[in-house]
Amino acid sequence: MRRVRQRNTAPEEALARMLRSVGLAYRRNVRTLPGSPDFANKRRGWAIFVNGCYWHHHTGCRRATTPKNNAAFWTQKFADNRRRDARKIVELRRRGIRVLVVWECELADGDRLRRRLSNLREPNRV
16 A cells, blocks of 8 residues: 555546646645645635545445455444544635545546636635
C-alpha cells in the first residue's frame, strides 16, 4: 500500500483539467481544511474530494471489489475509509463549505461532470 499515490493521481489530474476548462480557480490538497480536500477555494466556499472507487468503496460500482485474501481486514478498512470521509464532509459543511465528491468512474462522462462543476460558480448550488 506504500506505493499507492495520494496526490497528483490520474483522476485528480483529469479533474484539474476540467476545473480549468470551466474557469474555476482552486488550491490543491488544502491542509487547513478538514480532510485536506483535493481541490478547494476557501474564498468561494467549496471543496472537492476525488475518490477512487476501489479505496473508498463506491457503492454499486464494479471497481469497488474486496480482495479475497484477508477479506475481514479489507472490509474493515473500506468501512473505516467511508466513515472518515463522511465525518470530514460533515465538518466542512458545518463550516459553511459546499462539498462535492467526484468518483473515479464519473470522470468518464466529462460533459455531465463539467455541468456539476459549473454549479460551483453559483454561491448556493452544488
